[in-house]
Amino acid sequence: MRALLLLAAIAAPIALAEPTAREVQDIHLRDFHTKGVVKKETVAQDGVQRICTLANDHPSAEVTKQLEADQMKTITFPSGSLMGDWKRGEDIAQSGRGMTFSDAPGTPNGGSCYNCHQMAATEISYGTLGPSLHGFGSKRGSGEDTQKYVYGKIYNAKAYNACSQMPRLGFSGTLTDQQIKDLVAYLLDPASPVNR
Numbered sequence: 001m002r003a004l005l006l007l008a009a010i011a012a013p014i015a016l017a018e019p020t021a022r023e024v025q026d027i028h029l030r031d032f033h034t035k036g037v038v039k040k041e042t043v044a045q046d047g048v049q050r051i052c053t054l055a056n057d058h059p060s061a062e063v064t065k066q067l068e069a070d071q072m073k074t075i076t077f078p079s080g081s082l083m084g085d086w087k088r089g090e091d092i093a094q095s096g097r098g099m100t101f102s103d104a105p106g107t108p109n110g111g112s113c114y115n116c117h118q119m120a121a122t123e124i125s126y127g128t129l130g131p132s133l134h135g136f137g138s139k140r141g142s143g144e145d146t147q148k149y150v151y152g153k154i155y156n157a158k159a160y161n162a163c164s165q166m167p168r169l170g171f172s173g174t175l176t177d178q179q180i181k182d183l184v185a186y187l188l189d190p191a192s193p194v195n196r
């Protein structure tokens with residue numbers, strides 16, 4: 001009994017001490033190591049991530065607007081059609097491969113979209129951190145403006161929502177332009193399972 005009380009006395013203050021964002025970042029930088037294709041630098045935050053962390057994801061409206069404008073400048077929209085092949089897009093959306101220490105350099109990366117979004121009605125498992133994208137094209141259309149928005153959102157989600165939790169898949173070099181176009185088609189093409 002005495003041992004238990006002692007344990008409770010020791011455990012209580014430890015449980016209360018929440019690390020600050022800066023301490024968490026220091027722990028990441030101390031404990032993550034470069035291994036294979038995974039580079040330690042990827043855990044270091046850049047300016048926009050840092051500001052979002054320090055502002056608890058709610059910087060002032062003025063700062064948010066400026067951050068989004070800066071992120072928008074990182075996007076290069078390819079000329080010509082942004083609609084690729086929805087079948088290839090489906091494979092990319094449902095793949096979480098690539099960028100792990102056991103992947104050979106040059107392995108094509110997946111988009112890991114399924115980790116956060118429902119997309120097709122037939123999926124039995126998907127994450128819910130992001131909104132469901134099922135029926136996205138049916139609801140939003142597949143015109144040029146929507147194609148451009150979806151391309152840009154996948155390329156750099158922070159250009160539209162500074163503190164978005166969605167990864168910046170083009171900006172980070174995770175996905176190629178062609179892969180992003182294939183994903184645009186997967187979300188917008190009326191024949192895609194997303195819109196059936």
Ligand code: HEC
Nearest residue numbers: 111112113115116129130131153157161164165166167183
């Ligand atoms: C780590 C989670 C995560 C991953 C992975 C992710 N997203 Fe997202 N996505 C989100 C969140 C959260 C939102 C809503 C907030 C926002 O708009 O930034 C979102 C929003 C979106 C939107 C805008 C929806 C709207 O109604 O305008 C699109 C389109 C989208 N994601 C597509 C994708 C695609 C395609 C992929 C894969 C390449 C992907 N997302 C991967 C979390 C994620």
